[in-house]
Amino acid sequence: xxxxxxxxxxxxxxxxxxxxxxxxxxxxxxxxxxxxxxxxxxxxxxxxxxxxxxxxxxxxxxxxxxxxxxxxxxxxxxxxxxxxxxxxxxxxxxxxxxxxxxxxxxx
Numbered sequence: 001x002x003x004x005x006x007x008x009x010x011x012x013x014x015x016x017x018x019x020x021x022x023x024x025x026x027x028x029x030x031x032x033x034x035x036x037x038x039x040x041x042x043x044x045x046x047x048x049x050x051x052x053x054x055x056x057x058x059x060x061x062x063x064x065x066x067x068x069x070x071x072x073x074x075x076x077x078x079x080x081x082x083x084x085x086x087x088x089x090x091x092x093x094x095x096x097x098x099x100x101x102x103x104x105x106x107x
Contacts, residue, residue: 006097009086
């Protein structure tokens with residue numbers, strides 16, 4: 001299992017809309033998250049930023065992320081979410097959510 005953390009901004013006037021959508025996340029999108037070997041997935045908010053945490057239980061992360069990205073319902077969900085978000089200027093090329101490095105973990 002590998003833990004992942006990532007960060008993105010949220011447009012100040014879009015936070016409530018973002019929370020509303022996630023309070024009623026689409027079952028097809030949640031199912032695809034599971035099919036792509038993601039578990040224990042959470043998104044937190046603080047001071048204009050969203051922090052995402054999940055655990056990956058698969059063996060080919062790139063293939064699973066490509067599978068998710070190719071899913072039509074997930075694409076539809078992302079099309080609604082992206083205009084609400086404000087990616088960090090410091091993100092790596094090709095990233096939407098900026099990946100974070102884990103610096104500490106304790107079980």
